[in-house]
Amino acid sequence: MFIDVNGYRSYAYTGGKDFNPAQPTVVLVHGVLCDHSVWLLQSRYLAHHGWNVLAVDLPGHCKSEGTPPASVQQGAAFVQGLMDALGIQQAALVGHSFGSLICLQAAADLGKRATHLALVGTAYPMKVSQALLDASRDTPDTALHMTNVFSRATLAPPSGAGSWVFGASMALGKRVLASNPEVNVFYTGFQACNSYDQGLQAMAAVTCPVLMVLGEADQMTTPKGAQPLIEQAQSSGVAVHINRVPNGHHQMSESPDETLDALKAFLRIA
Amino acid sequence: MSGYADPHFDTLALHAGSQPDPATGARAVPIHLTTSFVFESSDQAASLFNLERAGHVYSRISNPTTAVFEQRIAALEGGIGAIATASGQAALHLSVATLMGAGSHIVASSALYGGSHNLLHYTMRRFGIETTFVHPNDTDAWRSAIRPNTRLLFGETVGNPGLDVLDIPVISHLAHEHGLPLLVDATLSTPYLMQPLSLGADLVYHSATKFLSGHGTVIGGVVVDGGSFDWEKSGKFPELTERYEGFHNMVFSEESTVGAFLLRARREGLRDFGACLSPHSAWLILQGMETLPLRMERHLSNTEKIVEFLAAHPMVSRVGHPLIDSHPSHALAQKLLRGGARGAGSVFSFDIRGTRSQGRAFIEALKLFSHLANVGDSKSLVIHPASTTHFRMSDEALTSAGIGAGTIRLSVGLEDPTDLIDDLKRALRAAEKAA
Numbered sequence: 202m203f204i205d206v207n208g209y210r211s212y213a214y215t216g217g218k219d220f221n222p223a224q225p226t227v228v229l230v231h232g233v234l235c236d237h238s239v240w241l242l243q244s245r246y247l248a249h250h251g252w253n254v255l256a257v258d259l260p261g262h263c264k265s266e267g268t269p270p271a272s273v274q275q276g277a278a279f280v281q282g283l284m285d286a287l288g289i290q291q292a293a294l295v296g297h298s299f300g301s302l303i304c305l306q307a308a309a310d311l312g313k314r315a316t317h318l319a320l321v322g323t324a325y326p327m328k329v330s331q332a333l334l335d336a337s338r339d340t341p342d343t344a345l346h347m348t349n350v351f352s353r354a355t356l357a358p359p360s361g362a363g364s365w366v367f368g369a370s371m372a373l374g375k376r377v378l379a380s381n382p383e384v385n386v387f388y389t390g391f392q393a394c395n396s397y398d399q400g401l402q403a404m405a406a407v408t409c410p411v412l413m414v415l416g417e418a419d420q421m422t423t424p425k426g427a428q429p430l431i432e433q434a435q436s437s438g439v440a441v442h443i444n445r446v447p448n449g450h451h452q453m454s455e456s457p458d459e460t461l462d463a464l465k466a467f468l469r470i471a
Numbered sequence: 472m473s474g475y476a477d478p479h480f481d482t483l484a485l486h487a488g489s490q491p492d493p494a495t496g497a498r499a500v501p502i503h504l505t506t507s508f509v510f511e512s513s514d515q516a517a518s519l520f521n522l523e524r525a526g527h528v529y530s531r532i533s534n535p536t537t538a539v540f541e542q543r544i545a546a547l548e549g550g551i552g553a554i555a556t557a558s559g560q561a562a563l564h565l566s567v568a569t570l571m572g573a574g575s576h577i578v579a580s581s582a583l584y585g586g587s588h589n590l591l592h593y594t595m596r597r598f599g600i601e602t603t604f605v606h607p608n609d610t611d612a613w614r615s616a617i618r619p620n621t622r623l624l625f626g627e628t629v630g631n632p633g634l635d636v637l638d639i640p641v642i643s644h645l646a647h648e649h650g651l652p653l654l655v656d657a658t659l660s661t662p663y664l665m666q667p668l669s670l671g672a673d674l675v676y677h678s679a680t681k682f683l684s685g686h687g688t689v690i691g692g693v694v695v696d697g698g699s700f701d702w703e704k705s706g707k708f709p710e711l712t713e714r715y716e717g718f719h720n721m722v723f724s725e726e727s728t729v730g731a732f733l734l735r736a737r738r739e740g741l742r743d744f745g746a747c748l749s750p751h752s753a754w755l756i757l758q759g760m761e762t763l764p765l766r767m768e769r770h771l772s773n774t775e776k777i778v779e780f781l782a783a784h785p786m787v788s789r790v791g792h793p794l795i796d797s798h799p800s801h802a803l804a805q806k807l808l809r810g811g812a813r814g815a816g817s818v819f820s821f822d823i824r825g826t827r828s829q830g831r832a833f834i835e836a837l838k839l840f841s842h843l844a845n846v847g848d849s850k851s852l853v854i855h856p857a858s859t860t861h862f863r864m865s866d867e868a869l870t871s872a873g874i875g876a877g878t879i880r881l882s883v884g885l886e887d888p889t890d891l892i893d894d895l896k897r898a899l900r901a902a903e904k905a906a
Contacts, residue, residue, distance in 0.1 A: 217521075217719060217726075238728040245726075246523035263728060350477055356546075357490040359525060362533030362554075362737060363541025364730070365487070367477075369551040372698030372729040457525045 206260075206282045209267035213237065213255040213283070216248025225316070226253040226289050227468065228280055232298030232322070233390030234345070234374040236263040239297065242457045243464060252468070255292075257283065259300075263380045269389050273397040276303035277310055284314065293317035293468055297453065298422060299394050302327060305430070309403035319412040319467055321460065322419060322450050324426030325400035329391045338388040345374045345387070354418035354449030359457070366454045404433040410440040412467040414452050414460055421450040442467055480547065480663065481764050488542030489757075502754045503535045521719060522726070522738075532741050536750035540757050544683070544693050547662040547760075548675055551698035552733045554741065555691065555753055559658060559678025560586055561746035562692035566654055566674055567591075568744065569736040570708060571622040573599025578616040578623075580607040580637060581871040582630025584678075585861040587656065588868070591625075606871065607635045608799065613642060617649050622707060624653045628660040628667055629800075629808075631846075632820040632856055632880040633791055636800035636807060643671030650705035658682070658847070663767040664814040665807060668697035674732065681847025685759035685766050689752045694736070698729035711735055766849065769885045770817035771810070776888040777881070777895065781821050786899045791878075792819040817883040818846045820856070822875055829902045830855060830877050836901030839886060839894040851884035851891055 202220060204211050213228075214237040227247055229240045237244070237256040248254040260267030260279055270276035280303060284292055293316050296304030301323035308315035329337075336344035349370045358366040378387055404411075411434050415424040424445065434441045444463035448455035478486070489500045508527045510516035518524040527533050541553040556562040567577070579591055581604040591602040605612035607626050617624075624646040626637040637655065646653040652673035657665065661682045667675050677683055679691040702711040703724050711731040714720045718738045723731035741747050759766075775794065782790045793804035793812040801812055808814030823830050834842050840853040844860055854860060856874050869875070883891065 214725060217721065236728055238726070238730075241726055242523055242525060245521060246518055249518075249521060249523060346477055355490070356478065356483070356486045357488055357539075358542070362527065362538050363545065363733070364552040365542050365545035365550060368545055368549060369698060369729060371549075372551045375699070376701070376729055461524065 203264075204283060204286050206279060206286050207267070209260060209265070211260065211267065211279075211283065212258045212264035214240075214244060216244040216254035216256070218248040218254070220253050220287070222288070224251055224253045226255060226292040228283065228292050228294050228304075229254065229256040230276070230280065230294070230296040230300030230303050231257070231259065232300050233394065234348075234377050234387050235297070236373065236377055238373065239451070239453050243453060243461045246461055247464070247468070255283065255287075261381050261384055262377055262386055269381060269384050269386045270303070270393060271389055272393050273299075273302045273306050273399070276300075276393070277306035280304065280307040281310060284311075290314060291316050293319070295319040295321065295464065296323075297321040298323070298450065299327075299390050302394060302397055302400065305400060305407070306403045308409060309406035312406075312408060315407070315409045317412070317468060318407055318409050319414065319464060320427070320430070321414040321452050322416060322422045323413060323430065324422035325430045327394040327397060327422065327426075329395040334388070334391050334395060337391050338385060341378055341385065341387050345371060348421065349374070351420040352450035353455065354416065355455060358455050364454075366451065369454070370451065400430060401433045404430050405437050407434065407437065407439055410442070410467070412442045412444065412463060414444045414446060414463050416449045416452050416456070417445050417447055419448075419450045483543065483546045484763050485761050487546035488539040500536060500539050500754060500757055503750050506530050522721075530750060531745055531747045532737060534750045534753070537748055537753040540748070540753040540760075541693065543757065543760055544662070544677070545695050548657075548695045549666050549668050549697070550675070550695035551729055553693050553695040554733060554736050555679075555693045555748035557692065557746040557748055558690050559656070559676065559680060559692035560590060562676040562678075562694040563587055563590060563656070565736055565740045565744065565746065566676060566694050567595060567600065567623065569732060569740050570652070570710065571600060572710075574620060575600050575622045576618050576620045577602040577625055578613055578621055579604050580626035580630060580635075581605060581868065582607050582633055582635045583627055584631045584656065584658075585856070585864065589863060604871070607637050610638070610641055610645065613645055617651070621649070621651060624651055625655070626653075627656040627658070628665050629804075629815050631659060632818060632874065632878070634793055634798070634800060634815050634819055636793065636803040636815065638803055639667050639670040639672050639807065643673070647671075650707055652700045659816050659818050660808065660814070661763060661767060663764055664809045664816060668695070668699065670807065673697050673700040679756045680845070682767065682770070683760055683763065684756040685763070685847065685849055686755075687845060687848035687850065689755040691748050691752045691756050693748075696730065696733045700732075702731050715739070766885060770883060771813050773885065773888045773891060774817040774819070774883045775813055777883055777891060778819070780892050780895065784899060786824050786903055787821055788824045789822040790819070791821060818880065820874070820878045820880045822877050823879060823899070823902055825877070825902060825906055827877065829905045830879065832905035833879065833898045833902035836898040837894055838897070839890060840881065846880075846882035848882060849885045851886055852882040854880050856880050
């Protein structure tokens, strides 16, 4: 569906079901050089099990107009704007990678309006090496290969019939990059991750339960890299659930069922 | 498989899509000869049917063994995924039927395998899909043939049997200018010699019966999607960009930004047309793919020696391989194929001087080359296209495809090249005596 958010036509995939104001809502936010389709299986399941699903294309990405978020805070403002535009009082927030930081900041900003916070493939700080930052700006194809290799942990992805996730990531990355001829969303997204310095403060302000879905072989956001956020959440007294899945950074396609099951249990779907 | 570089071709040929079986530890890919798969629960069953979970339901739609083959060829081609089919012909039909319906139009190369020509020129026309055939190297003809209702451009990486190399960068650019995808048949080149997706093609298919399996034991096909074509931007493919009542009102391009074609081809095409690949056949093809790089190198080195021999033989008037400088695709082959012109492969034609009966004498005198209708086997093969594979084509169409009445097609196998040359020498002598 398309929604006017802060004056821009914005897209959210609803998992094959129409938006129903009477149902609880889950907002799913993708990472750098991705779009709503990375949540295909999980979003369809949630949508057909009692949830409104809003799997967004971030501003300036694919079907969404607007300026790509140059900071995590701008991404969080978009999430809040989306909820306001649809009159959603409360929502569960689920983010992957860059999207996890956006959801973390949004949960902090939204206070009680955030009912759940699920961080998939997260780390803080989410530093990006200078070489990768430079490559994402100057030679995006090379950087795309690098991130794909770092992100993928298996040559036998269990993502169902005949899908080749290495190739799918490359093709999606190229498509997302091409979708915005004015702004390099690859570099912009990496810069936003790299420069975000409010993660611990944001986690300290979160009041809802937190789930972390971490890839055991994740080289982009290692499980160790999530530890500062885990410790901060624990010291803040919010419930923290840790779920490790046996793959790399693309938990939704390399471990689709494990990721869904973790979300299901967290959102308490029967 | 975490590492610091993309896995290379030879590694992918052995490992892509498979891992030791978690249930038994079996290192080889298990053959899952089962029609269907037990559901864990009613909820899981519903989720599988509604594309909420990954998994297998019924082997016409997907199967774990077949999925390994699909992932492996997708990996080797640099695609996003693949769909295995009962044959190469089924892969071509699935591609066409997924993208268009009655009233649509295709522009295709005239240098096609005879079966593909039959399907497009005769059979699809009966279902309201017309095809205009153009010479593969005549870019203006491709451009002129495109109509408002054109939905696909189609050619072979190297034409059968003339080995006209399709200028994929040029033809794909032309296709994209018109909001159209380019489909290529890459059977003769295999991903080892050319990866058409990286050159601009959008969809690739193979008759896996040939080099991929390589042993002449199995019929199979597969279509690979590069995920590069933007169906929504094109605006010409409502099959992929509008609600499909036949499958949960799904808008395939909304579900998957890069995988819309594969979604519809599997969810409609395999479901309704049903031309799926048997898991046993998939397994046989996988055995061949493991050695594809090694076999292709031997095919090529044998072919180089045989081309050199034939080109120097007085009974031979023409050798139709881009290794010969005068071949019309020599320069293009140098540019687009692995290793240059030698990468045009091991299926090629040549003309014998003399009468039709001398040609027959040649074929009948061969001992190692088997006279049959196939290519890409480990064993060397021979056929007379004008009377067999291309016999339905008119003289004009034959000429356009580069086939003469005395043309002989060879598929050079993996035998010792000295033995193959001895066999050809003996047969050419027999042809000479038959004058």
